[in-house]
Amino acid sequence: MDDLQFRRQAYGDPNNQSDDFLAHLAENEDDAKFVKDLKAFDQKLTQALKIDVPEDLADKLLLRQQLNLHQQTKKRGRYMMAMAASVAFVVGVSFSMLRFTPVNLSENSLAHVHHETKALIMEQDIGFNDVNFKLASIKGLSDSKFIKQPGRVFYTAYCDFQGVKSLHLVMADELGNKVTLFIVPAENRVVLEEAFADNQYKGQSFQTADAYMVLVGEPASDLDFVKKEVENTFI
Amino acid sequence: MFGTLRKKKADVAVLSDMVTKQRRYDSLVRALHTDIFRYAFWLSGDKHVAEDITQETFLRAWRSLDSLKDDKAAKAWLITILRRENARRFERKQFDYSDVEQDLLEDVYSSSNEDETEQYWLRRQIGKLDIEYREPLLLQLIGGFSGDEIADMLELNRNTVMTRLFRARNQLKEALDTPEVRGQSNG
Numbered sequence: 001m002d003d004l005q006f007r008r009q010a011y012g013d014p015n016n017q018s019d020d021f022l023a024h025l026a027e028n029e030d031d032a033k034f035v036k037d038l039k040a041f042d043q044k045l046t047q048a049l050k051i052d053v054p055e056d057l058a059d060k061l062l063l064r065q066q067l068n069l070h071q072q073t074k075k076r077g078r079y080m081m082a083m084a085a086s087v088a089f090v091v092g093v094s095f096s097m098l099r100f101t102p103v104n105l106s107e108n109s110l111a112h113v114h115h116e117t118k119a120l121i122m123e124q125d126i127g128f129n130d131v132n133f134k135l136a137s138i139k140g141l142s143d144s145k146f147i148k149q150p151g152r153v154f155y156t157a158y159c160d161f162q163g164v165k166s167l168h169l170v171m172a173d174e175l176g177n178k179v180t181l182f183i184v185p186a187e188n189r190v191v192l193e194e195a196f197a198d199n200q201y202k203g204q205s206f207q208t209a210d211a212y213m214v215l216v217g218e219p220a221s222d223l224d225f226v227k228k229e230v231e232n233t234f235i
Numbered sequence: 236m237f238g239t240l241r242k243k244k245a246d247v248a249v250l251s252d253m254v255t256k257q258r259r260y261d262s263l264v265r266a267l268h269t270d271i272f273r274y275a276f277w278l279s280g281d282k283h284v285a286e287d288i289t290q291e292t293f294l295r296a297w298r299s300l301d302s303l304k305d306d307k308a309a310k311a312w313l314i315t316i317l318r319r320e321n322a323r324r325f326e327r328k329q330f331d332y333s334d335v336e337q338d339l340l341e342d343v344y345s346s347s348n349e350d351e352t353e354q355y356w357l358r359r360q361i362g363k364l365d366i367e368y369r370e371p372l373l374l375q376l377i378g379g380f381s382g383d384e385i386a387d388m389l390e391l392n393r394n395t396v397m398t399r400l401f402r403a404r405n406q407l408k409e410a411l412d413t414p415e416v417r418g419q420s421n422g
Contacts, residue, residue, distance in 0.1 A: 009397075011400065012382065012396075012397035012400045012401050013375065013381075013382060013397075038408075042376065042404075044353070044354075046376050046377075047354060048354050049273060049277060049361065049373070049376055049377055051273055051282075053268070053269045053272045057268055057272060057289065058264050060286075060290070061268055061289070061290065061293045062260075062261065064290055064293075065264075065293065065297045068294060068297070
């Protein structure tokens, strides 16, 4: 290690612990003394840098942070309130939209039949008492019931006509063609069409004392037969 | 209604998180505010400015405390924030450089003690150092950082840092060894 390099290292960091540097110090007494002086000088410098710190600085720092935190929480509280309010608003608006839009029974019925294809595959044999049990839990239909078995019932389930809980039955006509029957409790916003059809199914609907009946079946099926059956058994 | 549901589930976890964070911050403040304040002072040359910068630094540190993964790196992290805060100060308003030494004169030394005369003088000399020489020296002596760490923090290469440290000590030592200058500055 030459002298220039040594001085550079010594001035750069008198506490240098590298092997080169320490070896150099061990060999050169004068340089060792020089480094010792530099270390003493560093001590002085370090002392000089230690200016007084305001006594309450740490407390001030903590206080400032606490105040800041408090403000943030307050702001977040307001934000949460605003969020809750707007969510409530949206829920309210969409709920009332849902409740007051007219329900087109025929369109909905066709959609249901297309959608629930599995209903037409079911081969259960459900007694009219089970159907009555289901009817009883529908609001607006709790007094209605079948007084006897309306032919074979293959399938029954609740379904939803835009917010109106209804009953979905699969029955059969004279020749065994499956016919879907929807029993919908009477509601002001329901729009009824007596006969309707699309390219796969035809349908008709009629009204009883407190329910709308919608029948949907394939074009070959005899809807009138089922209609009579229902009229005779449902009160 | 959503509020209470959400609160019940998350409250306990959030609360303990907050407590941990608060404790961590408390110890950070207590352990490092002295060094940070001193660093800020030697950077700005003014006690009030130093206090402001220290406040800003610790507030910023609180906000991003989660990003500090390794507590050993806390000091370097805080100094990085502090240097950014200090630079921001220059963006905010044009700072008059010639004020630095004036402030230094007024603020720090009113001691009459004989022992402290040398310290008074030394402080003035440190204050007079160019910032580019002063800052590595501060990092070495106040921060206790190695040459490599200083190079990282100042985004310089290590040789430049060592050269600057060399010049800083050299200048201070020369000033110390030149009695006329010393006499002048005292007189």
